[in-house]
Amino acid sequence: MTNSNGIGGIGGGGLTVNNATQNQAALFFGHNWQITEKLNLDYGVRYESMHQKGSVRPNVANPQSSNPAYGGTDGDPLTVYDNADGAAGAPLPFNKTIHTFSYSAGLNYTINNQFSIYGRYSEGNKAPDLGVYFGANTAFANSTLNPQAQKIDQAEMGVKIREKNLTLFVTPFYSVLSHVPNVQTFTLADGVTSYSPPVLYEKVRTYGLELEANFNITQNFSVKGVGTLQNSKAANYRVWIANQPGAQDDAIMDYSGNRADNSPRLMLNVTPSYNVGKFFSFITWSYLGAREANVANAFQLPGFSQFNLGAGYDLTKKLQLSANINNLLNKYGVMSWSRPGTFLTSLDREGYTKSMYEADAKANTPYATIAIPPRAYFLTLTYKF
Structure with a gap:
């Protein structure tokens, strides 16, 4: 499957070579x-x-690269690392x-x-x-x-x-x-x-x-x-x-x-805070409403809430200790997505229509999403010179 270095694919169908000089x-x-x-x-x-x-110097793929019997430079179709090439x-x-x-x-x-x-x-x-x-x-x-x-x-x-x-x-x-x-x-x-x-x-x-x-x-x-x-x-x-x-x-x-797309009707951010003496604390509730996944309005990305918690204490005038928990409830909030299909197909979100989405949903076809970071803990010691 791979070459002697463990590489499973070299260049694919070729790479587009771009170069530019910008003056501003x-x-x-x-x-x-x-x-x-x-x-x-x-x-x-x-x-x-x-x-x-x-x-721009676009790649020109070898037309034989899409032929399953094509063996690449070594003539063996089972060594897939060289089965696609271009110029x-x-x-x-x-x-x-x-x-x-x-x-x-x-x-x-x-x-x-x-x-x-x-x-x-x-x-x-x-x-x-x-x-x-x-x-x-x-x-x-x-x-x-x-x-x-x-x-x-x-x-x-x-x-x-x-x-x-x-x-x-x-x-x-x-x-x-x-x-x-x-x-x-x-x-x-x-x-x-x-x-x-x-x-x-x-x-x-x-x-x-x-x-x-x-x-x-x-x-x-x-x-x-x-x-x-x-x-x-x-x-x-x-x-x-x-x-x-x-x-x-x-x-x-x-x-x-x-x-x-990506434009919620409602966005909210509410932060109650309590401070007494050298102690301070806060909790932030953020809400991002539902958004259209693309301009075709194929489907909506769901709205979600997120909680962040923080507290700290001024040990001295120059030394502060603080603790934070981001995404306190470990919410999976969807921020972005890519459509089903090959890598190039997945890049074309705007061409994904509502009928395509309904057909994929009926067939239980999966698609990828990008979420907010999971729950994270931070303990910080700050010294001011």
């Missing part, structure tokens, strides 16, 4: 202007130039420069010591990362490569309330995330060689409300809470569906109007 230059300016005693304006701008030059294809060069401009401005008006209001508008732009360029690994995708700067527009306004025992922040917000690159990976008809179809660019719209409060119930006991309610939709979202291996029947599916 940026200018930024920020200023805080106290217009009056009660009115403050802070603002900033940033200009950036990002140049990417390089090439580097012709280089596909790219040479692109992206210019971006971002800005943010916020006004804060203090009515009195207990009450203030504020508003902010921001537009941020980010040049695409190398994944967009390296994903153009076919002649067609390379010739049509048109990288776009990722853009986010966000507006928020809020109220700050400070009473004797209570601090409260109420912040409604609205954001639009656009020009989000969606790089997908499929397999050619040989079943070995991978390729990426042309990049599609997506837009997601979100509005919501964030609440943050800190309530001092007694001199020693307080409760801090943060909560977010939000509604996130795929305003313009298209994905490639691979269908059969090979690019000949690839099709675009439009999921615009569906709920955005």
